[in-house]
Amino acid sequence: MLRGSILHIKDFKKAxxxxxxxxxxxxxxxxxxxxFASCYRLNEGDRTAVFAENRPEWIYAYLSVWRNGGISVPIDYLAPADEVSYILNDCRPSVVFCSHKTKEVLTEAVNSLKGDYRPEILIFEELSLPxxxxxxxxxxxxxxETATIIYTSGTTGSPKGVMLTHDNIMANIEDVVDHTKIFTADDRLLAILPFHHIFPLMGTIMATLYCGATLVILEKISSEEILGALKQYGITIIIGVPRLYRLFHKGMIDKINASPAAKVLLKISRALKQPALGRLIFKKAQQAFGGHIKYFISGGAKLDERVGGDLYAMGFEVLEGFGMTEAAPMITFTKPGQVRIGSPGTPTSQTEVRIEDGEILARGRNIMKGYYNKPEDTAAILKDGWLHTGDQGYLDKKNRLFITGRKKEIIVLSSGKNINPEEIENRILSLSPLIKEIGVYPREEKLGAVIHPDFLAVKKQQVVNLRETIKWLVLDKFNLTVPGYKKIHHFTLVNDELPKTRLGKLKRFLLPQMDARTAETHRLRPDPDTQEYRALKTYLEKALDQKVYPDQHLEYDLGLDSLGKIELDLFLEKNYGIKLEDQESVAHHTVEALSLLMAEQKKTGPAETSDWHSTLQEKAEFTMPQSRFMQCTMKLATAPLFKLYFHLQGQGQQNLPPGPFILAPNHQSFLDGIFLSILLPNRILKDTFFLAAGKHIKTPINRFYANHSNLLVMDINRDLKxxxxxxxxxxxxxxxxxxxPEGARSRDGHLSEFKKTFAILSRELQVPVVPVAISGAYASVPIGRKLPKPGKVSLKFLPAIYPGQMDYDQITSQTRQAIAENI
Structure with missing residues (x-):
């Protein structure tokens, strides 16, 4: 190739x-x-599009356009017909290359073109080459002059055609080959990303052919094919997006976490920050990638710091860059030996970078001419030669760039608060492997989230109630650590991946539509005309007090919690003779799928109602605590201190009826159980037990305490029945x-929804419920505070509620109302 041009490929006498x-x-x-160039003719400046999957013919076709004096236009081979039609209408190429795989979509797109314009179509498999x-x-x-028009993937709307000149292209190639010498003739690269995008186009094709390296093209992209090619061909450089490296990282970190020794070694290696040592310690990980990897090159989006840090500690040098199509694409890049986790490096030798009002601006040889046919959009992003990237960040003393957010994606609430959603998403992702993807968006002046769970992790951890688990163990955990305006107030679970560009950037503007469409799509499905579906729908609509549709997920869409699942199981067992195992419940997760299972496995004709009474009469195997001396010791030790420190007072102990009965207090703090024990008369306390989740009683000390106190250890979340x-x-x-009854501590001091578990026990066993109103505890021990503040805490034991013929909802409602009136 010539300096300043990409028209001539040199024969390096190799593959x-x-x-x-x-x-x-x-x-x-x-x-x-x-x-290829001899198969068609162009006038100077004519456009030619390439619409096909990764294959050698793609490269021949793309480069042949320049031989004919034209402008190349790569199109995403997975683009739908309407998007292809939009691009063809916009730039009007004279010729379009395609393959048999893309021919059908291209034909549909061409048939929808406006006016008389029709391009010549050349199909790879049908070309007659001289x-x-x-x-x-x-x-x-x-x-x-313009060399190529590349249409942006559009994270905020319709794609725009970016016009890049021959000099724009050469600016970046010279930087990575001649200036920093990242690419050499000895390298072998693996083509994983689609060629149509500027990042792989420049890094995988142009730089490779310019320096004399070898490019391995996979016919199929899968983890097996990638790992096989890495070993077979001795790949030295991988060009990928953060999503790819996140998958690599997950595979390795899962194995490391299974070995305590490996976890310690990774921690040591991270602290030392010596990749040579990491390569030695984690030699097996290196060998899994073929043993020849020099660099992982990452771009297209910000690399998660945890992923980058762990890969670096394992001896992989991750060279992260920052850029955009409009910069062909690099603006900054990490030079070998200068990795700084969290930074995409320093400006390229051809680029100036400055920060203006927090926004990253760039100018240099690599900056585009403008958007094709869009002068107003061009003027909005190119001002006085400076490209306004729309990304926010800062430069440190060593001129390294740090990205803090995307200007267009910053959520601005009416309160004036600015929120970086990516920061929140990364925090939440780090809290649990149950979440595969999360997208945060503004919803009614608060934050909402669309979550795509990792179903393999859900199955591995045997999670029974996924929605409740994510709500309390992930989102609530996050919400406790951030100010109010950053809390997630609403979330939706979805089965499908979140909408993204081909390189994995989240299309955030589609999240509200995705949330709304989830509900709207259900309404379009007709109800199956079967007796089983009608019976199931009638039951669910009555139980949940909402409309039910055939493709709704029982948990994600209908919000069926643990208790609801048990009642559904009882309905199926009593009326259809079906006993579902947990795995079956997961497999048949929509209303329609469950109705099909009912039709397939039913053993009896339909009856009328499910029966909690008989269920609670079944024999239960469990052991009462051996003794309760720890309970007495705890009360003696804490009563004087708590009464003094919290001015603890109790009223209404005379309302406690002869046992047995159920105490139903509101939940304001982690000390509520102790408050209750102190204020209960000893004669009643000795026969009063508190339910405790098994996950909190794991250590030998905790188990000893539970066996000698008034705690009943049960697997509440996993097996509520x-x-x-x-x-x-x-x-x-x-x-x-x-x-x-609230199930968890109050997050704001106010009463939460009461679950009817206690009401079922009360009604079916005909034992009274004593509502207990706790006041002042939240002020002394608010959520997130470890050391209590002095204050005034009071407990009121209210008149007992006798179940009689009341139903579960009536008992629940009366109990909650009584407490609400007394706090």
């Missing part, structure tokens, strides 16, 4: 490409480019139970 196991030499590549063609070009273009049966057995033994 330029490898495809389907066959080596294609530089000489053959040059010949094929010329032969045996030889001259190695020449129509005319040497000026280096400032057994929990209720065990609780019923304790009541039948004459024991009182303390159950917090």
């Amino acid at each position: 330029a490409l490898i495809y389907r196991g066959r080596e294609i030499s530089y000489a053959e590549t040059i010949s094929l480019v010329n032969r 045996e030889n063609a001259p190695d020449k070009i129509v005319a040497e273009p000026d280096k400032h 057994s929990t209720l049966q065990q609780a019923a057995a304790a009541i039948r033994q004459g024991k009182n139970l303390a159950i917090f």
Whole structure:
């Protein structure tokens, strides 16, 4: 290739490409480019589009356009017909290359074009190439003439055609080959990303052919194919997006986490920040990638710092860059040996960078001419030669760039608060492997989120109630650590991946539509005309008090919680003779799918109602605590201190009826159980037990305490049915139970929704409920505070509520109302 041009490929006397196991030499590549060019003619400045999957013919076709004096236009081979039609209408190419795989979509797009315009279509598999063609070009273009028009993927709307000149392209190539020498003739690269995008186009094709390296093209992209090619061909450089490296990282970190020794070694390696040591320690990880990797090159989006840090600690040098199509694409890049986790490096040798009002601006040889046919959009982003990137960041003393957010994606609430959604998303992703993707967006002046769970992790961890688990163990955990305006107030679980560009950038503007469409799409599905579906729909609509549609997910869409699932299981068992295992419940997760299972496995004709009474009469195997001396010791030790520190007072102990009964307090702090124990008379306390989740009683000390106190350890979240049966057995033994109906501590001091678990026990066993109103505890021990503040805490034992013939909802409602009126 000539300096200042990309029109001439040099014959390096070696393999330029490898495809389907066959080596294609530089000489053959040059010949094929010329032969492709001889198949069509262009006038100067005519456009030619390439619409096909990654394959050698894509490269021949793309480079042949410049031989004919034209402008190349790559199109995403997965683009739908309407998007292809939009691009064709916008730039009007004279010729379009395609393959058999893309022919059908292209035909549909061409048929929808406006007016008389119709491009010539050349299909790779049907081309008749001459045996030889001259190695020449129509005319040497000026280096400032447009070489290619690349349509942006559009994270905020319709794509725009970015006009890049021959000099724009050479600016970045010279930087990575001649200036920093990242690419050399000895390298072998693996083509993973689609060629149509500027990042792989420049890094995978242009820089490779310019320096004399070899490019391996995969026919199929899968983890097996990638790992096989890395080993078979001795790949030295991988060009990928953060999503790819996140997958690499997950595979390795899962194995490391399974070994305590490996976890310690990774921690040490991270602290030392010596990649050579990491390569030695994690030699097996290196060998898994073929053992020849020099660099992982990352671009297209910001690399997660945890991923980058762990890969670096394992000896992989991740060279992260920052840029955009409009900069061809690099603006900053990490030089070898200068990795700084969290930074995409320093400006390229061809680029100036400055920060203006927090926004990153760039200018240099690599900056585009403008948007094709869009002068207003061009003027908005190019001002006095400076490209306004729309990204926010800062430069440190070593001129390294740090990205803090995307200007267009910053959420601005009416309160004036600015929120970087990516920061929130990364924090939440780091909290749990149950979330595969999350997108945060503004919703009614608060933050909402669309979440795509990692179903493999859900299955591995045997999560029964996914929505409740994510709500309390992930989102609530996050919300406790951030100010109010950053809290997630609403979330939707979805089965499909979130909308993204081809390089993995989130299309945030589609999230509200995705949330709304989830509900709207359900309404379009007709109801199946079967007796089982009608019976199931009637049951669910009555139980949940909402409309039900066939493709709704029982948990994600209908919000069926643990108790609701048990009642559904009882309905199926009593009316259809079906007993569902947990795995079956996961497999048949929509209303329609469950109705099909009902039709397939039913053993009896439909009856009328499910029966909690008989369920609670079933024998439950569990052991009562051996003794309760720890309970007495705890009360003696804490009562004087708590009464003094919290001015603890109790009222209404005379309302406590003869046992057994259920205490139903509101939940304001982690000390509520102790407050309750101190204020209960000893004669009642000795027969009163508190339900405790098994996940909190794991250590030997905790187990010893539980076995010698008034705690009943049960697997409340994983097996609520057994929990209720065990609780019923304790009541039948004459024991009182303390159950917090809210299920979790109040997040703001106000009453939350009451779950009806306690009401089921009360109604079916005919034992009274004593509402307990706790006041002042939240002010002394607000959520997130470890050390209590002095204050005034009071507990009121309210008149007992006798179930009689009331239903569960009535008992629940009366209990909540009584407490609400007394706090």
